[in-house]
Amino acid sequence: MNKTISKTLFAATLFFACAAMAHAQLPNEKFGKPSSMEWDYVGWNDAPDADAIILCKTMKVTYQISDQVSTSYEGSDMSFSNLADFGKNQIDNGNILVNYEFKLRMKILKPEGRRHADIDITYFNADNEKTYNHDELFDMKINVFTRNDKGKAVKRKVDTRSFATERTDDNYMVMHVVVPEVEAGSIIEYQYKITSNRPTYLYDWVFQETIPTVRSKFDIDIPAFLQFKMNVPIHKIIKSSVEVGRLAYDQYRADMKKGKSFPTNHYIVYGDYILPEGQVLQGSKEGNGEGNKPQEEPIAIFTSQIVTPHEVDPAPMPTGHTHLKVK
Numbered sequence: 001m002n003k004t005i006s007k008t009l010f011a012a013t014l015f016f017a018c019a020a021m022a023h024a025q026l027p028n029e030k031f032g033k034p035s036s037m038e039w040d041y042v043g044w045n046d047a048p049d050a051d052a053i054i055l056c057k058t059m060k061v062t063y064q065i066s067d068q069v070s071t072s073y074e075g076s077d078m079s080f081s082n083l084a085d086f087g088k089n090q091i092d093n094g095n096i097l098v099n100y101e102f103k104l105r106m107k108i109l110k111p112e113g114r115r116h117a118d119i120d121i122t123y124f125n126a127d128n129e130k131t132y133n134h135d136e137l138f139d140m141k142i143n144v145f146t147r148n149d150k151g152k153a154v155k156r157k158v159d160t161r162s163f164a165t166e167r168t169d170d171n172y173m174v175m176h177v178v179v180p181e182v183e184a185g186s187i188i189e190y191q192y193k194i195t196s197n198r199p200t201y202l203y204d205w206v207f208q209e210t211i212p213t214v215r216s217k218f219d220i221d222i223p224a225f226l227q228f229k230m231n232v233p234i235h236k237i238i239k240s241s242v243e244v245g246r247l248a249y250d251q252y253r254a255d256m257k258k259g260k261s262f263p264t265n266h267y268i269v270y271g272d273y274i275l276p277e278g279q280v281l282q283g284s285k286e287g288n289g290e291g292n293k294p295q296e297e298p299i300a301i302f303t304s305q306i307v308t309p310h311e312v313d314p315a316p317m318p319t320g321h322t323h324l325k326v327k
Helices: 003-024 036-040 067-072 088-092 111-117
Strands: 052-065 096-108 119-124 135-147 153-157 164-167 172-177 187-196 213-223 238-248 261-274 324-326
Touching: 052 111, 052 238, 096 111, 096 324, 119 135, 119 187, 135 172, 213 238
Parallel strands: 052 213
Antiparallel strands: 052 096, 096 187, 119 172, 119 324, 135 153, 135 187, 164 172, 213 261, 238 261
16 A cells, blocks of 8 residues: 555544544543643544534432421421422422522633623512512632643633622523633533522522533422422433432431431433534434434423412523523
């Protein structure tokens, strides 16, 4: 074989092998220090025009249940099968909280991608002094990572106290997060928590954003007596699992045995290398022979409809809003 052709074939083989390896790699879900893979990441061939990319986006949801609820059920073993058995009064008196932990890491690939450093966070906040239903957004942390002239990573913390909030309707507020001094090559991390006293309502989770996403993961541990309609997308790139778990009570009562717990359904749903809204997803095929087509709606998990609502359906999100929106 001609040596020039041989070298060319070897180079091409090496290129595609490296590309496949890069596609197989996933970012570190632990925040605080971007990996070498994330620093080197420049996107992938299916989204060559992307000016920014979400490296990792995760939501972890856990329930916090007071041991006071055990007084409403004989045996104190949380063995009831549904919300009706549990009792509306125990839901409404603040004995059950939902804790959300959100994390998002993105990389700016091009100068025009700096606009994606701004995100909107929509959360429940009823404009009614008489209602006890509200969500608290707190522990916001934002870091920006850049590299200096010597290639060393430099971490900068962003002051989150000046972010503006805006009321969208009688039930929801939006926090407008604006990250200054971002440039091509910057890696940005957002972290925040939400505590809600509305245990029969869950925020949705959107896998597709306006820019490509390397990993999107939704992890939730739901008490067994709350039976939500988990609308998990049926798609090749979305993987899901569910198993029986247990969570410990918050202990306040002196007569409660230490370590007492209740059964849960633990869901983990994730997707890797997800193209942005309006593009054909990997593995999407139409059965009419017309070929691949974009999703009509972004693939998402909507868990806000409970099987056994105890009184009134929760106020829907404002039109056009999801909980977390990258601009």
